[in-house]
Amino acid sequence: QITLKESGPTLVEPTQTLTLTCTFSGFSLSTSGVGVGWIRQPPGKALEWLALIYWNDDKRYSPSLRSSLTITKDTSKNQVVLTMTNMDPVDTATYYCAHTYDFFALHFDYWGQGTLVTVSS
Amino acid sequence: SYELTQPPSVSVSPGQTARITCSGDALPKQYVYWYQQKPGQAPVLVTYKDTERPSGIPERLSGSRSGTTVTLTISGVQAEDEADYYCQSADSSGTHVVFGGGTKLTVL
Numbered sequence: 001q002i003t004l005k006e007s008g009p010t011l012v013e014p015t016q017t018l019t020l021t022c023t024f025s026g027f028s029l030s031t032s033g034v035g036v037g038w039i040r041q042p043p044g045k046a047l048e049w050l051a052l053i054y055w056n057d058d059k060r061y062s063p064s065l066r067s068s069l070t071i072t073k074d075t076s077k078n079q080v081v082l083t084m085t086n087m088d089p090v091d092t093a094t095y096y097c098a099h100t101y102d103f104f105a106l107h108f109d110y111w112g113q114g115t116l117v118t119v120s121s
Numbered sequence: 122s123y124e125l126t127q128p129p130s131v132s133v134s135p136g137q138t139a140r141i142t143c144s145g146d147a148l149p150k151q152y153v154y155w156y157q158q159k160p161g162q163a164p165v166l167v168t169y170k171d172t173e174r175p176s177g178i179p180e181r182l183s184g185s186r187s188g189t190t191v192t193l194t195i196s197g198v199q200a201e202d203e204a205d206y207y208c209q210s211a212d213s214s215g216t217h218v219v220f221g222g223g224t225k226l227t228v229l
Contacts, residue, residue, distance in 0.1 A: 047164065047207050049217070060216055062218075096163055106210075109162040121158075
């Protein structure tokens with residue numbers, strides 16, 4: 001049974017760096033083809049993909065946010081960490097992490113419950 | 122940047138068929154995936170690789186494609202199908218994930 005759970009601060013001040021952790025179970029990030037991605041959703045708005053990391057440490061980033069994002073994995077802890085620098089109120093959103101299993105078919109079959117991050121002073 | 126286009130809203134009466142479209146220039150080269158999201162919940166994958174359905178997803182939800190447009194069809198719509206639906210694909214290089222803007226399905 002695959003589960004994922006996001007954790008991190010609920011409130012971040014503008015210009016600060018956000019660090020979110022995805023802790024998962026039911027799969028290993030050392031298995032060929034497996035990856036974990038991050039997706040966010042501002043209140044009342046659409047989903048937006050942020051980043052993705054694969055078992056082989058292949059990292060993908062949204063072209064529009066690439067300069068502010070870093071994704072890393074700790075296979076031994078079953079965790080994936082996303083950092084986002086220079087946070088702005090427009091980055092207020094629910095942040096989801098999600099599982100993918102097919103390196104050649106980009107999609108997410110299991111999602112965490114999401115964590116709401118508010119950017120405000 | 123690459124975009125996927127969906128209608129903002131679709132409304133149908135119970136028992137009717139709802140069709141939600143998704144269009145994008147790179148769609149002929151890339152698979153499409155559909156997610157259902159109900160208020161306050163995480164998205165759920167309802168179709169993958171254009172036409173496949175994960176286990177547990179009702180047969181009345183189905184995906185199809187024609188050229189640069191893909192369609193999620195919900196036959197015999199039920200009240201529980203009321204949700205936001207998002208298409209998702211990859212850019213032409215297959216490297217980056219792209220989501221559509223979402224379609225709100227209202228069951229009248």
